[in-house]
Amino acid sequence: MSLAVVAAETSTESFTQLMDHVAQGFEALGAAILVVGVIWSFVLAALTGRRSGWSTKAYLVLRQAFGGTLLLGLEVLVAADLVRTVAVAPTLDNVLVLGLIVVIRTLLSFSLETEIEGVAPWRRALISGAGTIRRASTSALDSERAQ
Secondary structure, three states: HHHHHHOOOOOOOHHHHHHHHHHHHHHHHHHHHHHHHHHHHHHHHHHHHHHHHOOOOHHHHHHHHHHHHHHHHHHHHHHHHHHHHHHOOHHHOHHHHHHHHHHHHHHHHHHHHHHHHHHHHHHHHHOOOOHHHHHHHHHHHHHHHHH
16 A cells, blocks of 8 residues: 555656646746847847838837737746646645736736737727728728719
8 A cells, every 4th residue: 555655656746847847848938939039029120120211110110029029928938837836836825826927917918919009909800800891991982972
């Protein structure tokens, strides 16, 4: 009987260690995304600046690429926290901290998307997709009526 208990403890420890390594891998990936993304954002802005002059277009490219990088890196880092909390150390304190991280991440993600897109997410449909088609239709119909 004691051999089964020892085997179960060893299995649990190896699973916990594996999940800890998985969480560390997600953290490393998140950090790499942030570093490479920031560098790539500046490269894109420099290319845009060389092609069309150092105008607001280059700034907008930098801002959009950097914002997208932040959003992607944040998602991966939250995944690392989720794996660590659920699989490695599922204590009440860790779950509460994870909940706080998710709330902060949601607010930050909302703010970044609004800043990048220039419009709140629930109003995005009005400026793209079906909203664009509706505006084009309205514009075309209004120009026919004017003639």
